[in-house]
Amino acid sequence: MSAPNGKAHWSLYLYCGFLLVPLYWLVSMAGKPNRDILGGLELVPSNPTLANFAEIVTNPAWYGAFINSLTYVCLNAALSIAVALPAAYAFSRYRFLGDKQLFFWLLTNRMAPPAVFLLPFFQLYSAVGLFDTPLAVALAHCLFTVPLAVWILEGFVSAVPKELDEMAAIDGHSFAFFFFRIFIPVIRGGIGVTLFFCFMFSWVELLIARTLTASEAKPIVVAMTRTVSASGLDWGVLAAAGVLTILPGLAVVWFVRRHLVKGFAMGRV
Amino acid sequence: MRRANNKAWLAVAPVVLVVAFTAIAPLMTVVNYSVQDIFDVQTRLFVGLDWYRETLRDPRFLDALARQLGFSALVLALELPLGIWIARCMPLQGRMTVVFLIILAVPLLIPWNVVGVIWQIFARPDIGLLGAAVTALGLSYNYTSSAFDAWVTLVLMDLWHWTSLVALLCFAGFAAIPPAYYQAAELDGASRWQVFRHVELPHLKSVLTIAVLLRLMDSLMIYTEPFVLTGGGPGASTTFLSQYLTSMAVGQFDLGPAAAFSVLYFLLILLLCWLFHTTVMKRGDEAA
Numbered sequence: 001m002s003a004p005n006g007k008a009h010w011s012l013y014l015y016c017g018f019l020l021v022p023l024y025w026l027v028s029m030a031g032k033p034n035r036d037i038l039g040g041l042e043l044v045p046s047n048p049t050l051a052n053f054a055e056i057v058t059n060p061a062w063y064g065a066f067i068n069s070l071t072y073v074c075l076n077a078a079l080s081i082a083v084a085l086p087a088a089y090a091f092s093r094y095r096f097l098g099d100k101q102l103f104f105w106l107l108t109n110r111m112a113p114p115a116v117f118l119l120p121f122f123q124l125y126s127a128v129g130l131f132d133t134p135l136a137v138a139l140a141h142c143l144f145t146v147p148l149a150v151w152i153l154e155g156f157v158s159a160v161p162k163e164l165d166e167m168a169a170i171d172g173h174s175f176a177f178f179f180f181r182i183f184i185p186v187i188r189g190g191i192g193v194t195l196f197f198c199f200m201f202s203w204v205e206l207l208i209a210r211t212l213t214a215s216e217a218k219p220i221v222v223a224m225t226r227t228v229s230a231s232g233l234d235w236g237v238l239a240a241a242g243v244l245t246i247l248p249g250l251a252v253v254w255f256v257r258r259h260l261v262k263g264f265a266m267g268r269v
Numbered sequence: 270m271r272r273a274n275n276k277a278w279l280a281v282a283p284v285v286l287v288v289a290f291t292a293i294a295p296l297m298t299v300v301n302y303s304v305q306d307i308f309d310v311q312t313r314l315f316v317g318l319d320w321y322r323e324t325l326r327d328p329r330f331l332d333a334l335a336r337q338l339g340f341s342a343l344v345l346a347l348e349l350p351l352g353i354w355i356a357r358c359m360p361l362q363g364r365m366t367v368v369f370l371i372i373l374a375v376p377l378l379i380p381w382n383v384v385g386v387i388w389q390i391f392a393r394p395d396i397g398l399l400g401a402a403v404t405a406l407g408l409s410y411n412y413t414s415s416a417f418d419a420w421v422t423l424v425l426m427d428l429w430h431w432t433s434l435v436a437l438l439c440f441a442g443f444a445a446i447p448p449a450y451y452q453a454a455e456l457d458g459a460s461r462w463q464v465f466r467h468v469e470l471p472h473l474k475s476v477l478t479i480a481v482l483l484r485l486m487d488s489l490m491i492y493t494e495p496f497v498l499t500g501g502g503p504g505a506s507t508t509f510l511s512q513y514l515t516s517m518a519v520g521q522f523d524l525g526p527a528a529a530f531s532v533l534y535f536l537l538i539l540l541l542c543w544l545f546h547t548t549v550m551k552r553g554d555e556a557a
Contacts, residue, residue: 009358016372019429022391023375025398029390041401083283090280095273102281109292111538113490115511116531119302119518120295143291146284204380206493207515221380225497235390242383249378250371257367 023246029239037235052240062241065223068134069203070248072219075138077198080145081153081191088153089179093162103154106147114207117143125212132214140208145198152197156190189259196256203248220245296535302528320529330530332505333513334537340509341488344427348484351428352435353473357465359440370440373433381430385497388426392498412499416506419499423507426494431487435480442476443469478549482542489538510534 029037030052032045056062090096091103121140122131130136164186168178184191206221213219224241303321306314324330355373360366376384394400394411403410412422446469454464492511495501501508501516514534518527 012355012358012369015355015358016369019372019376019433021398022387022429025391026387029396037396041396041398043398079287083287086280087284090277093271094277095271096275096277096281099277102285106284106288108539109288111486111542112292112296112535113492113511113514113531113538115490115492115514115518116299116535117292117295118515119524119527119531120298123298124295139287140291142287146287146291150284200378204378206380206382207511211519221382224382224386235396238386239390242379242386245380245383246375246378250375253371253374253378257371 026239026242029235030243032236034234034236052236053244055237056240056244062220062223065218065220066244068213068217069209069219069221072134072137072141072209072217073199073202073248075134076141076145076202077195079138080142080149080198081194083142084146084149084153084194085184085191087150088157089183091150091154092157093165103150106150110144110147112143114143114205117208118211121208122211131212132216134217136212137209137217137219138202140212141202141205143208145201148197148201149194152194153187153190156187156193159190160186192256193259196252196259199252200249203245299528299531302524303532305525307524316525320525321533324526324529324533327526329505329513333508333510336507337489337509340423340491341485343424344431344488345481345484347424347428348432348435349477349481352432352480353439353477355432355436356439356443357469359436359443361444370437373436376430376433377437379430381493382497384426384430385494388422388429388494389498392422414503416503419503419507423495423498426498427488427491430494431484434483438476438480439473442473446472474549478546481545485545486538486542489541 028043028045031048031050033047033049033051036042036045036047091099117140125131125136125140130139160183164182165178168182169175173182204221206225209219210222210225213222220241224238224245304315304317306316306319359369379387389397391397392399392412394404400410400412409415410418412418450468450472451464454468459467490511491509492515495507495509496512499507501512511534514527514530517523517530
């Protein structure tokens with residue numbers, strides 16, 4: 001018996017198959033005309049077509065929804081990192097009044113079911129005039145991305161030796177110079193992983209995004225719940241939209257693939 | 270040792286402000302609603318704990334609660350062993366590792382309603398591969414009419430969606446075990462099970478704690494996937510807490526009862542997570 005190494009167990013291939021088959025089915029649906037989808041079961045599309053994708057990239061209702069989603073996801077990630085990074089640094093480097101309590105209280109916000117916040121969110125964001133804007137969704141998603149970002153970044157900041165801070169002070173650098181020019185480049189891997197998690201939880205969320213938008217800022221996940229055309233459910237276009245929503249996730253996971261394991265190992269509760 | 274410095278509060282202030290806006294203010298609003306009977310903006314009546322009593326006696330709430338706890342217990346019981354096993358099967362380095370990591374991460378990055386759509390078109394007996402395959406085997410299968418089939422499909426979908434999270438966390442835990450531990454276990458002639466029980470499991474403790482906590486809270490909050498796949502049906506057989514709460518808050522606009530429900534719901538998740546966390550930590554202290 002030794003450490004797991006080189007070879008992957010056959011059951012791993014089996015499991016990857018289990019993950020990939022439903023995805024393949026989605027992609028093959030997206031490449032078929034509706035007539036073939038409802039006409040009968042075929043493993044490989046007999047009339048492959050890109051018409052479903054063409055419908056999405058030419059119809060402003062679809063691609064506009066995509067842009068709305070990407071806007072609030074990016075806003076949310078930027079906002080989360082901007083507020084979480086100084087806090088993570090403070091939690092890691094200093095003791096202050098109520099620090100432990102504050103840290104755990106932040107985490108409890110991760111445990112609040114989004115359904116609980118529906119009513120007040122609607123009223124709160126209507127009251128401040130943000131309803132139906134991407135900013136409203138970005139702010140609301142901070143509910144779970146900010147605690148998570150603080151949690152992950154704190155782990156990465158703590159992994160940087162304190163001597164780095166002290167060396168910079170001895171060299172006569174100001175704190176601002178140290179923080180932005182020395183410290184942030186050192187933990188850029190951690191920032192990448194945090195962006196991955198913020199993206200992951202904001203991009204996939206439906207309930208809050210649906211509640212805080214109406215028509216102007218309608219996100220893609222909401223547009224997908226309304227694909228009922230005159231002839232019933234348009235499965236092909238629905239599947240094509242599904243395929244397109246997977247692509248940003250794939251791009252993000254590709255960029256952070258080297259840091260992924262480290263990010264998941266943030267392991268401190 | 271961390272230095273004491275109360276000026277660090279300045280660095281934490283932005284987070285507190287954001288969370289105050291996104292969490293405290295809404296939560297206070299919910300608590301406020303939960304003790305009042307609201308007719309319109311001007312006319313409201315303080316009713317104390319009446320809504321809480323009513324919610325706790327509501328049979329539909331209790332049914333949804335029972336289904337919710339059953340569902341969470343079931344998916345946790347399946348996803349944890351499966352996730353650990355998958356992680357154990359992963360090669361620790363090499364080109365294939367990155368490929369496996371990316372495949373495992375894919376379900377986590379798909380919007381939750383798209384996960385519902387994927388399983389909808391995968392499991393439908395008329396157009397879905399799974400549905401057609403099961404029907405071809407001679408089993409009657411239709412998740413929109415049979416409660417049992419709906420549950421099987423939901424659990425399978427949740428396994429597909431979330432086992433990767435457990436597996437990736439555990440993989441990070443396995444990767445952090447120094448090889449010397451395995452060599453020592455080999456010298457002692459430890460069996461495969463003993464290695465797992467006494468070498469690997471203790472090293473996985475912190476990642477497993479996170480995995481259980483995340484899965485526990487997320488499975489208790491599940492809304493989108495069953496909403497898309499089954500819409501809570503057939504009947505109410507897959508209506509979980511979030512689904513019932515949403516129909517109460519948005520569908521019927523019952524502010525008071527929905528708010529009392531919300532508070533109870535949040536407290537339930539906090540309580541379960543706290544119970545689990547303190548039990549694990551206490552056990553750890555005794556063992557140490």
